Amino acid sequence: MNYWLMKSEPEECSVDDALAAKNATVPWVGVRNYQARNFMRDGMQIGDGVLFYHSSCAEPGIVGLARVASTAYPDPTQFDPQSPYYDAKSKPEEPRWVLVDVQVLEKIPNITLPALRARPELADMLVLKKGNRLSITQVEARHWQAIIKVK
């Protein structure tokens, strides 16, 4: 069992959007970074814990608890010329990008970036590292536990 933090722009898919979806489950479309893709493809298992994070917004932070709800499968948006995530170089017989389904279990009061930084036990979370742009990072069990306690 692993834990992850997954960033989503609320304008794209907020925690409320995800909660409103069928079974509170959304396909995590649009990841176009190999490291993040590899986490989904090779690292994630159904049932893994997910911290739902809002990025590129007024109050970035952790806004929900979720779980990995599927194994990895091809991201359909890579084949859709209308999609901003379209990738002309990806072939259906050899898809370049995959995704997993993410199911929100609980919306929590926003644990903002400043609030995360204020907690010494969370200080070395990957998402808080300077220059971190990765949309999916692994979360250590101790960090997960601390956040469950704080929420």
Next chain:
DNA sequence: GCCAACGTTGGC
């Protein structure tokens, strides 16, 4: 809108 950080691309 600015800018630091970092990933990707492409010429050589």
Next chain:
DNA sequence: GCCAACGTTGGC
């Protein structure tokens, strides 16, 4: 394989 240029992310 190197590395400069360029593009993107994301906090502020």
